[in-house]
Amino acid sequence: MSSYGNRPSYSPSAPPLSDPNEPPIAHPYHPPPSSSSSSSANYSNYPNYPHQSQPQTAGYGPGSSYGYYQNPPNYGSGFPPGTDPQVIQSFQMVDRDCSGFVEEKELQQALSSGYQRFSLRTIRLLIFLFKDPSEYFPRIGPKEFAALWSCLGQWRAIFERFDRDRSGKIDATELRDALYSLGYMVPPSVLEVLISRYTDGSGRRPELCFDSFVECGMVVKGLTEKFKEKDTRYTGSAKLTYDEFMAMILPFIVSY
Numbered sequence: 001m002s003s004y005g006n007r008p009s010y011s012p013s014a015p016p017l018s019d020p021n022e023p024p025i026a027h028p029y030h031p032p033p034s035s036s037s038s039s040s041a042n043y044s045n046y047p048n049y050p051h052q053s054q055p056q057t058a059g060y061g062p063g064s065s066y067g068y069y070q071n072p073p074n075y076g077s078g079f080p081p082g083t084d085p086q087v088i089q090s091f092q093m094v095d096r097d098c099s100g101f102v103e104e105k106e107l108q109q110a111l112s113s114g115y116q117r118f119s120l121r122t123i124r125l126l127i128f129l130f131k132d133p134s135e136y137f138p139r140i141g142p143k144e145f146a147a148l149w150s151c152l153g154q155w156r157a158i159f160e161r162f163d164r165d166r167s168g169k170i171d172a173t174e175l176r177d178a179l180y181s182l183g184y185m186v187p188p189s190v191l192e193v194l195i196s197r198y199t200d201g202s203g204r205r206p207e208l209c210f211d212s213f214v215e216c217g218m219v220v221k222g223l224t225e226k227f228k229e230k231d232t233r234y235t236g237s238a239k240l241t242y243d244e245f246m247a248m249i250l251p252f253i254v255s256y
Helices: 085-094 104-111 120-130 142-162 172-181 188-196 210-228 242-254
Strands: none
Touching: 085 104, 085 142, 104 120, 104 142, 120 142, 120 210, 142 172, 142 210, 172 188, 172 210, 188 210, 210 242
């Protein structure tokens, strides 16, 4: 059996293995421990994602299950009760036409701050994952916006935890460790494909800023969760038809 450090490897769909010699880590489908966030790090260039006191309404955070809304959001009700006023203000500031929705450029403006800028590619993926599936246009309303904002706060906590040199970026090793902490034992060949997406042509080892990390994490999580729907016994293998395979993969490819 191959190993990861001193840990035995396991199926990518299986829950993470515990190690009595190491501090507990988050189960891949539950929120990470609050202590995982590095409070002493200086991330002044990152967007300030206020804490959300209400339960998440969509499951794309590092510690939540992947899936669509169980109940389609009612846009007439606006933001969920308890939504941070800063989140509401951020939405209203970019919704200039008062349509009750934000599209990709508006969402990019809302999430980008200082030197931390979200690429349109990442924005399109976020809209794909968070928008109400009954909504034809690529846009999100107040409830989805609040859920997305809360989700990004969770991903930022993971990013800060594994940006050990406090460079504001993470390299391939730090990305591997971050994904592993969430229960995703990504093979080296797959990790290489993931990280190669962010090369700049200079020949230097690619590093991921926060929005690229979010993009990687959500793609790995989303595809793993889709695979788990077929791998109900957590064996690491599943039988699916060609149509099922294409339906699983293509939405992530064409969405952004």
